[in-house]
Amino acid sequence: MTTETEHAIEVEKLTKRYGELLAVNDISFTVNRGEMFALLGPNGAGKTTAVEIIDTIRTPTSGKVTLLGMDVTKKKYSIVRRIGVLPQGFSSFDRITVRETLQYYSRLYCCRNTDIDGLINLVNLKDKTKEQYKNLSGGLRQRLGIAIALVNDPEVVFLDEPTTGLDPRARHEVWKVLQGLKKEGKTVFLTTHYMEEGELLADTVAIISRGKIIAMGSPRELIENNANYQILTLQSVDEIVFETVRKIGFEPVLNNGKNIKIRVEHSDDVQKILNAIKDAGASLLSLDVRKPNLEEVFLKLTGEALREGPVGGKGAE
């Protein structure tokens, strides 16, 4: 029996253990219908384990997941007809063409009226319909994967790291497709370790680290609540700039060996720094002031960088 609620997904005290490794540690959250929800975290944080439990690929050690009003451990076959999934590292049959692949997955759902051409247009693969999967580039494969996830016109779409390994252009193409899904009013559950992806696409972002959700809210809320400052980035050939900023009480960070990043919390801090540099006789190549992003939020909350190095143990994904 299903109970239709305003929440497409309800996760309560979800835990997953692999022996000694605690991949997902007692997490709880809800996802509203029509919402684009992003689970953001570094490699090994437990994103994939969490999403694979929610989309019925894995079973939890404890806790409860309700998807479209149904318990995922008890109603798998009813649930899978109503969801679409792009698993991490998606792959398909090498020798089967784009159109045949979509027709194949459509038949698995026994859909007689799948709009294959509509899906092909949605993911912009019109010129590749007769191309075999093995001949597609990474970006095209991911777009096909998204189209496959939509063949049964699902109510909830799960996309596990849909842009990992893609070049910036291919990533932007996938983002366009995801924005199209958002316009269609689909509930989308996205996992990513690209903060800009979460920030650009998601209505709600949950930040996960070492199997635990450490912050959740809209990207704007997360930034305002956790990073109420601005980032000043300076570029200079004068080595004294770094020391000058430090001497007046700020904590500059040298980024990429040439950019100096400074956290500024008061409106007159920027002027204060510029005056000090001018007084020291140094010059600047460029200057940029911007609001912090989710990367900085993550750094502040965990003390670790979002994209560099695995945080959890091996297999935690």
Next chain:
Amino acid sequence: MNPRVVGANLFVKLMSVYREKTTMFFALAFPIILILVFGTIFMSQDNVNFHLCVQDLDQSKSSKESIKALELNGNFKITEVDPAFNATQYVRDNKVNLVLVIPKGFGISLTRRKVFNDFRASVTVTYIYDPSSSSVSTKIDILNGVLAGVNQELSGMPPFIKSVTKSILTRKYRFIEYFIPGIIAMAVMTLSLFGTVNLNTELRQKGIIRKLSTTPITRIDWILSDILYQFIIAVVSTTAMLLVSYAVFNASLHINAWLPAFILLDVFAFVGIGMILTRFVKEAQSAAAAANAISFPMMFLSGSFFPIELMPGFLQTFAKTLPLYYVNEGLRASMVFVDNMTALRYSAIIGVFAAVVFILGIIATKWEEGK
């Protein structure tokens, strides 16, 4: 079971193999090569013709007639060795395994026995042989048989015990006709077992199985589509083998409903075993090794290549525990002996086995991960 889902899987598998022509070619070519090689080797066994070297030290008319008679016997192709050679050295130098030496005085002694009934007259022929040769004892046995016949004839008495041969078959069958059913059974086993293990391991490694686990496809749909796919490949392969056998060896076999029935049971049994193996092997390389570990003993011990009667008793008992044995014997019963009752009995045995491994295969097939 959902026929639409089974059909969709079948289409994808068939299109994949159709577009991967090299794999398809080698899958079909392997059993055909076996038939051509073994067929050619063993066709000559149906008309055994040993090479025999004879050194005639007598050089008489009688000795020459005797050598001619040996050749006319049909078992030997004679090569005469120059009387000047040392026969022992000749065996060593020329890599022959036997030289029959006819001594001097052969003709005179024969005349004394035949014309003058002098029963004291006798000759001793010598076999100079290489005991390391596996076929030399057969040659010596045949020669002894020929000499016994000559001695019996010279005694002037008719033989007391005579023998006639009577085959249980209505006509004489050749080795190739016994061999082909075994090769069909073996080829179907190999295609089904390796096909299932390789395909499923590859799909799991690529993450396709994980994707499929998020669709409504069931394990039964998946395995049934695999069985249908392997059955179609097996039928194509069997047809190719039979065509080659008819065209090259003019084989004469009975094709009836038992043939597809045994192929289907063979496929069911080995797809089931393949599914069970897939559960326990993670990598494609270990999958091939595991499939080899199952198929090789089966190939050589279940009578595909040679009759199990040639094996020691305990291995014969073991052979009868192997599913392929019942497919081999069932196919021979139907294709060679036209013995429907035996075919029915063997089909029932392999049918029960196939049903059990099919159910175990369904249980072993794992969709969800990280239970």
